[in-house]
Amino acid sequence: MSTVRLLVGTRKGAFVLTADGKREKWDVSGPHFAGWEIYHMKGSPADPNRLYASQTSGWFGQIIQRSDDGGKTWFQPGTPPDETTGSEGTPRGESNKFVYDTSAERGAPLTTHQWYDGTQHPWEFKRVWHLEPSLGDPDTVYAGVEDAALFRTTNGGQTWEELSGLRGHGTGPQWQPGAGGMCLHTILLDPKTEGRIFIAISAAGAFRSDDAGKTWKPINKGLKSPYIPNPEAEVGHCVHHITQPKSRPELLYMQKHWDVMRSDNAGESWTEVSGNLPTDFGFVIDVHAHEPETIYVVPIKSDGEHFPPDGKLRVYRSMMGGNEWEELTRGLPQSNCFVNVLRDAMSVDSLDKCGVYFGTTGGQVYSSADAGDTWAPIVRDLPAVLSVEAQTF
Amino acid sequence: MIRVVLPPHLRGLARVKGEVTLDIEGTVSVLSVLDALEAKYPMLEGTIRDHVTRQRRPFLRFFACEEDLSHESLDTPLPEAVASGKEPLLIVGAIAGG
Numbered sequence: 001m002s003t004v005r006l007l008v009g010t011r012k013g014a015f016v017l018t019a020d021g022k023r024e025k026w027d028v029s030g031p032h033f034a035g036w037e038i039y040h041m042k043g044s045p046a047d048p049n050r051l052y053a054s055q056t057s058g059w060f061g062q063i064i065q066r067s068d069d070g071g072k073t074w075f076q077p078g079t080p081p082d083e084t085t086g087s088e089g090t091p092r093g094e095s096n097k098f099v100y101d102t103s104a105e106r107g108a109p110l111t112t113h114q115w116y117d118g119t120q121h122p123w124e125f126k127r128v129w130h131l132e133p134s135l136g137d138p139d140t141v142y143a144g145v146e147d148a149a150l151f152r153t154t155n156g157g158q159t160w161e162e163l164s165g166l167r168g169h170g171t172g173p174q175w176q177p178g179a180g181g182m183c184l185h186t187i188l189l190d191p192k193t194e195g196r197i198f199i200a201i202s203a204a205g206a207f208r209s210d211d212a213g214k215t216w217k218p219i220n221k222g223l224k225s226p227y228i229p230n231p232e233a234e235v236g237h238c239v240h241h242i243t244q245p246k247s248r249p250e251l252l253y254m255q256k257h258w259d260v261m262r263s264d265n266a267g268e269s270w271t272e273v274s275g276n277l278p279t280d281f282g283f284v285i286d287v288h289a290h291e292p293e294t295i296y297v298v299p300i301k302s303d304g305e306h307f308p309p310d311g312k313l314r315v316y317r318s319m320m321g322g323n324e325w326e327e328l329t330r331g332l333p334q335s336n337c338f339v340n341v342l343r344d345a346m347s348v349d350s351l352d353k354c355g356v357y358f359g360t361t362g363g364q365v366y367s368s369a370d371a372g373d374t375w376a377p378i379v380r381d382l383p384a385v386l387s388v389e390a391q392t393f
Numbered sequence: 394m395i396r397v398v399l400p401p402h403l404r405g406l407a408r409v410k411g412e413v414t415l416d417i418e419g420t421v422s423v424l425s426v427l428d429a430l431e432a433k434y435p436m437l438e439g440t441i442r443d444h445v446t447r448q449r450r451p452f453l454r455f456f457a458c459e460e461d462l463s464h465e466s467l468d469t470p471l472p473e474a475v476a477s478g479k480e481p482l483l484i485v486g487a488i489a490g491g
Binding site: 057058076094097099 | 400401402403405406431435436437438439440441443444445450452453486487
């Protein structure tokens with residue numbers, strides 16, 4: 001029987017939740033890295049027991065952890081398990097090191113970015129928001145960081161190198177931090193078009209590379225953001241998350257700061273599909289594993305009030321690719337609920353029926369084994385959940 | 394033998410309990426202690442001082458013998474009591490939330 005494993009990152013550690021294909025009884029392990037913020041964990045599609053975790057702290061900086069046994073044991077790449085001293089020839093603590101490319105030979109000169117007050121500000125590395133293992137090689141992983149940039153490792157996380165063509169695009173002076181910082185939070189590796197990568201940055205917008213990350217173009221036509229000087233600018237939009245059905249990767253769905261959007265042409269243009277949502281502000285958006293037109297969002301009241309409208313936690317599902325939405329409430333609290341669901345905290349499994357999962361800032365992780373029709377909490381009292389990733393194997 | 398007390402998060406990262414001990418030849422300073430500490434526990438690289446600037450992370454402080462040494466030059470010799478192992482060097486996380 002299949003296994004579903006949920007990798008849950010929280011404000012105070014990591015948790016691994018495991019169930020069989022029925023998805024009724026869950027084993028909970030953790031906290032791993034207790035006391036540390038775990039922004040994101042993700043497994044390799046090519047080797048489900050190869051996991052990567054972003055462990056971070058305002059005090060102690062960035063750590064990358066890796067597991068080769070499905071989360072039972074962890075180590076910092078380059079520092080093998082039970083060895084406190086790096087052996088000769090192996091990187092020593094280099095897996096923690098994210099250094100922006102300042103070389104002149106990499107193309108366009110790199111820039112400053114816009115600060116909260118509109119002045120220009122140098123790039124300063126803060127943390128890794130998102131780890132995206134390659135589709136075919138467990139040792140190759142992309143990392144989206146704050147201040148926004150894209151890094152890649154090809155040696156299992158031992159060393160990281162910036163793909164600086166993104167910051168070298170030249171629009172950097174127009175990028176600015178959102179409330180959570182200036183983060184590169186979404187990385188989508190196209191399963192059909194080799195070398196095509198989508199990324200999204202708050203608050204710069206979405207970008208696409210068709211040459212494996214060497215060069216990039218903004219893909220924000222159709223976005224309208226009244227909170228920036230030019231609401232239809234090429235860059236500057238606060239994109240919260242993007243998702244993509246694996247079977248139709250030219251189809252993209254976006255939860256923007258406000259507005260739910262879709263693109264049918266790999267981001268060349270976007271149309272709004274907020275339709276009858278009670279509010280189109282939110283952070284998460286995800287797509288059914290087998291039905292490219294079935295999508296999920298969790299509407300949040302506003303940018304100033306990060307909780308569900310009316311204190312009712314509701315997932316909204318559209319089975320028509322947007323515009324027409326139905327509320328899903330069975331098993332979710334429908335009074336006095338004032339949690340948030342952060343941008344990387346929803347995921348789907350690939351079973352039939354598709355399982356849908358999300359975590360809240362109140363520490364609950366909810367599960368639906370029937371594509372959203374009914375919900376139940378797996379755990380209720382974790383630290384605030386930052387990310388949820390589902391694995392199916 | 395130099396004694397160093399790490400904050401709990403870093404003890405967990407280095408997989409040690411209690412104080413760590415280091416052997417240092419020559420001048421005992423914060424700089425030589427950090428060099429020796431990172432050589433023995435490479436997983437700590439970047440956690441106490443920034444990878445690029447090599448400066449102390451802003452939310453960390455260095456104390457010894459009831460004195461705040463955080464703003465001394467990194468190569469200033471540490472007190473004799475630390476150099477002789479009588480007193481530990483304390484690496485302390487700022488009490489700023491958590």
